[in-house]
Amino acid sequence: MHLETEKQFNEIAQSIPYQTIQYKDVAITIKRLDQIHPAISGNKFFKLKYNFSQAKNLGYKGVLTFGGAFSNHIAATAFAAQLFGFKSLGIIRGEELQSHPYNATLTFAHEYGMQFSFISREQYRQKNQVDFIEQLKTNYPDYYLIPEGGTNDLAILGCQEILSPSDLQDYQTICCAVGTGGTISGIIESCQPHHQVLGFSALKGDFLTREVQQFTSKKNWKIIDDYCCGGYAKVTAELINFIRSFEQKYQIPLEQIYTGKLLMGIFDLVDQGKFPSKVLVIHSGGLQGRSSII
Incomplete structure (x- = not known):
């Protein structure tokens, strides 16, 4: 690992505050990862830390990654790339977006130097296929590839x-x-058997359970998709x-993609009497994706 980059990441991290709120008979302590850094905040800070160290160590000049138009990962990667002297390229789901004005997330990423390649949803579904990845490596040999959401072994380590x-x-x-399962996988791996880890999914379907099972053999966790709207x-x-x-x-502050659904789900389960007397909630940031309708 490139220790200089790791040191730089650690230096920009502020002390992470906690905030405890009382809802009915449950004390909900929120770990405010959103306050780590104005741009590389939340879980993205931890996901990118060792990936950028690896990119620097291997001599890459840029980073290439994937995401949708509202991706917190796209925004954080763009900022981190500029900060650490990398070029950045985002493979964005939805070729029709190329002719639309950028939303807040894409505007932010573009302002920090990220170039975009908009592809169809059908093409985007190939993002994990060997042939697709090999073609990207051929087209962009100086770019270190980071998966969608930043989720890989190095992200889980972070x-x-x-x-x-x-x-x-x-x-x-x-x-x-x-979202992609990386954050919860890292949290699970750091926990002991007596801990219970609950993941509130931003997406519908049980595929995330299978994704997380690829990264951990522990059983003390559950994915809940009842609040993905x-x-x-x-x-x-x-x-x-x-x-x-x-x-x-x-x-x-919350946003509508992840943290809003997380807290709404927790409050509902408290209403149902299904929570213990105190819980720790990870605020994963992503506030640049906050909608103007909130």
Whole structure:
């Protein structure tokens, strides 16, 4: 690993604050990863840390990665690339977006130097296929490839650092949002058998369970997709109303893709009496994807 890059990552990380809120008879402590850094925040900080060290160590000049139009990973990668002297290229799902004005996430990434290649949804589904990856390596030989959402073995290694020793000592139930499965996999790997890890999915379907099973053999975890509002980046009036009410009461910012669904799910399970008296919730950031409708 390239220790200089790791040191740079650690230097930009601020002390991570905690904020405890009381909802009914449950103390919900939120670990504010969103406050690590203004741009490389949340779980993305931990996912990118060792990937950028590897890219530097192997002598790459740029980083190439994948994402949708609202991808927190795309935004964080663009900023980190400029900060550490890399070029960046985003393979973006949806060729029709090329003719549309950029949304807030893509605008942010582009302002920090990321170039885009917009491809069809059909092509995008090939992003993990060997032939597709090999063609990208041929076309962009100076670019280090980071998977969608940043999820690979190095990302999981980084995400094992999300929980501190005191977190593991003080809490038995730990909750986080789930997109590609990397963050929760790292959290699971850092936990002991007596911990329960609950992942609130931003997407519909049980495929994420299979994804996480590729990265861990532990059994003390569960993926919950009851609060995904129909799928990735989909919202409902109930979700928007919840976020507005939550922020007004607790002054903790959320967004509609991940953290809003996470907290809405937790509150509903508390209402059902299905939660212990205290839990730790990982706020995974991603606030640059926050919609103007909130």
